[in-house]
Amino acid sequence: MDKLRLLEIFLATCEGGSFAAAARTCGTDPSTVSKAISRLEAQLELTLFQRSTRQLSITAAGQRYANTVRKMIQDLTTCEHELKHLNDAPSGTLRISSAVCYGHLYLRPLLQAFCQRYPAISLELEINDLHVDIIENNIDIALRTGYIKDSRLVARRLSPMDFLICVSPEYLATHGVPSCADDFQQHDWIGFRIKQTQLLQPIFLPDAQGEYQPYELTSRHITDDGEAMANMCIDGLGFAQLPHFLAREGLESGALVSLYPCYRPPHPDNGVFAIYPKRDYLPTRVRVFIEFITAALEAQGESTHHTWAESLVPMIRFQTAPEG
The missing domain is CATH 3.40.190.290 (D-Maltodextrin-Binding Protein; domain 2)
Structure with a gap:
């Protein structure tokens, strides 16, 4: 799974509040979401979510990372739209x-x-x-x-x-x-x-x-x-x-x-x-x-x-x- 896909799943988990909600948003299953988050945490050597049997809560490091990732995704989307507009217009x-x-x-x-x-x-x-x-x-x-x-x-x-x-x-x-x-x-x-x-x-x-x-x-x-x-x-x-x-x-x-x-x-x-x-x-x-x-x-x-x-x-x- 590429890094951009990991980040999309990470943001979906932040916004949905659970692996199940993120799975529905990303068109996959909760097990895949859980493995993706674990893989991202291993790459960063950080804990992004505190897990319990009843709830999933984002850590302070996870929240800071989410803010940065969200801005990066928004900038990337804006850049893609601008480039498409430039390519469409002579x-x-x-x-x-x-x-x-x-x-x-x-x-x-x-x-x-x-x-x-x-x-x-x-x-x-x-x-x-x-x-x-x-x-x-x-x-x-x-x-x-x-x-x-x-x-x-x-x-x-x-x-x-x-x-x-x-x-x-x-x-x-x-x-x-x-x-x-x-x-x-x-x-x-x-x-x-x-x-x-x-x-x-x-x-x-x-x-x-x-x-x-x-x-x-x-x-x-x-x-x-x-x-x-x-x-x-x-x-x-x-x-x-x-x-x-x-x-x-x-x-x-x-x-x-x-x-x-x-x-x-x-x-x-x-x-x-x-x-x-x-x-x-x-x-x-x-x-x-x-x-x-x-x-x-x-x-x-x-x-x-x-x-x-x-x-x-x-x-x-x-x-x-x-x-x-």
């Missing part, structure tokens, strides 16, 4: 960790509307591309492109991650439009270096049948920052294969054009994920944030299995091999 500090580009381009513009809707929630926002331990770092939710399998975590996909072959209209006006994937060998390319591995991100281009294949291309320019890569592309330094969330602003403004239909890696971990600790009761502040960002993404054409990039009309719909 309030408190929400700690968010986000990948750099996604945080700047997609998340940050949504935060004002979120805070207006939930004014009792305060934000702590971390922007980095490190796969930190969410639980050890006390992070409520992380937004990541891809995820690491961890049985302690839930990974909910917000959208796939589609890639687009982008270039500035000015570059095309100067250097011409490639007629097939092999033509890219004659053009400047902006490569992306993955910080964790220091490897260049693979480039996928469509073959003659429109199927995407990995291509070995020499990158004239290299960066490890996604926004820098997009801006270098806008500035006319060459082609870049950009994630949809990096390409969107340039494509919408006309600063970039997309040559081919989007490419979506077939891996199950491809996408943008909301990652949070697995728990029986998800804090309300986390739940409403997930609901908010999911609705906001749907409003701009993105969901678990779709992005706006699928409906984008490219300059070249499919790849064709040069004649002759």
